[in-house]
Amino acid sequence: MRAPYGLNIIDNCLTCQFREEYLFCNLSSAASEKLTEIKSTAVYPKSAMLFIEGQLPRGVFVLCTGKAKLSTSSSDGKTIILKISEPGDVLGLSATISNKPYEVTAEMMEPGQANFIARDAFLSFLREHGEAALRVAEQLSRNYHAAYEEVRTLGLSASPSEKLAKLVLAWSTNSVHPTNPLHLKVTLTHEEIAEMIGTTRETVTRLFSDFKKKQLLELKGSTLIIRNKPALEKMVHS
Amino acid sequence: MRAPYGLNIIDNCLTCQFREEYLFCNLSSAASEKLTEIKSTAVYPKSAMLFIEGQLPRGVFVLCTGKAKLSTSSSDGKTIILKISEPGDVLGLSATISNKPYEVTAEMMEPGQANFIARDAFLSFLREHGEAALRVAEQLSRNYHAAYEEVRTLGLSASPSEKLAKLVLAWSTNSVHPTNPLHLKVTLTHEEIAEMIGTTRETVTRLFSDFKKKQLLELKGSTLIIRNKPALEKMVHS
DNA sequence: CCGCAGGTGTGATTGTGATCACCAAGCACC
DNA sequence: GGTGCTTGGTGATCACAATCACACCTGCGG
Secondary structure (H helix, E strand, O other), X not given: OOOOXXXXXXXXXXXXXXXXXXXXXXXXXXXXXXXXXXXXXXXXXXXXXXXXXXXXOOEEEEEOOOOEEEEEEOOOOOEEEEEEXXXXXEEOHHHHHHOOOOOOEEEEOOOEEEEEXXXXXXXXXXXXXXXXXXXXXXXXXXXXXXXXXXXXXXXXXXXXXXXHHHHHHHHHHHOOOOOOOOEEEOOOXXXXXXXXXXXXHHHHHHHHHHHHHOOOEEEEOOEEEEOOHHHHHHXXXX | XXXXXXXXXXXXXXXXXXXXXXXXXXXXXXHHHHHHHHEEEEEEOOOOXXXXXXXXXXXXXXXXXXXXXXXXXXXXXXXXXXXXXXXXXXXXXXXXXXXXXXXXXXXXXXXXXXXXXXXXXXXXXXXXXXXXXXXXXXXXXXXXXXXXXXXXXXXXXXXXXXXXXXXXXHHHHHOOOOOOOOEEEOOOOHHHHHHHHOOOHHHHHHHHHHHHHOOOEEEEOOEEEEOOHHHHHHHHOO
16 A cells, blocks of 8 residues: 655655664665665655544555654543654654554644655565664664653653643753754643643643743743753753 | 673563564574573572663563563653563663663562673674664664654543543453453553542542543452443543 | 634642551571 | 551542634635
């Protein structure tokens, strides 16, 4: 099966441009060649679904440009956002390897491009190229690690304030600091932030004004300025 | 480095006896041979730590007999139990692959044996044998999936009662039903159960008596009898 | 200009589980 | 038999975040 929404394929969209350490870089030339042969690239509009939880895995996606939201919902309408994927991230890897349904939904938050590799081609590629299989194992370790971190925050740090502090700090370390490492662009709504830390929109709003009152941070339009990083770190303490 | 506590090594302790689908079964004979060459077996007493969170990864363990508790703690003393490992499970895989510190602590809950494979030997084994690397990837997918399920329960199903119901149902499906699939041996203390579902000991006690009052289950000594499975399933609903 | 929609700010109320503070049972060990 | 120690049971209290119910603001399209 082919990725839907395909238009305007841009061929030189390589993941290596973004994250050297990732899946498909510095492989033997034979492997790289095979890889370009079996991958296809497509662009997706905003809100496009790369895949939806419960679907049988069609294959893996590698995000080239744009951001994607990985989320899961319960039957009673609650949603949690597990991760905001950035260019270079690999999506649907675990489901493709184990041939179990995608566990999450991947939705583009802005227009962007992604490579797609169909499951069968991907698996036989891995069987042929052991080096690549090991890379996949490493990537899955990272995924596991991230999921496990999520468990830690959800299970150990009880209060929403701790979780929000943790989230903000995670943003600040990941930020590709345009000018100042303490200035962050936040394009998420309070609703979405709430879904990331497992609380309600109202609580997020209140927490932000709390934090502002306590001089921890400031919110100017869509840029967030961290005023007292040590204090935030102390809230997370672990 | 060698596994501590080593005594009474029993050599024919093979994981395949327990779970055929797991890591090291049905490999090529060359691979199997290499594997028996690099693995060592040791027995551990109750409460022995196979590894502790934060330690640099020495290698992977494969549990042969006994059960092990995988847990993680925050600096302020709270602990969550992520998994009770059974014979056949692979411990420390993700940390070994990615060479990041063990994320969890693995503690024997009863005396048992485990195979150990040192990191360097394991990694070069994987590099030589691509087939095994793919197996590792599959195993990591399973780990990821389990962690992700944990995130879902912690993040989506708010109430402790839901979580306890979910846990009991999970036990009942995993139980190697001695006589009746609805009779389970529970060797965990309320405290430990609380750590598994992220609540307090008191709440667990109260929940059990609640469930008993509602005819959902019964607790006779260390055997738990499920009286109304459909009702429990309805509580979890998702 | 109006109207509308999506996002945000904030009060009042309420339920629920954490916490504290006990005591009772079981069991080991001297 | 006593003395600990771990585990289980239960009441009273309390804090905190979910929930409900608004009003407000901003941008946008007609």
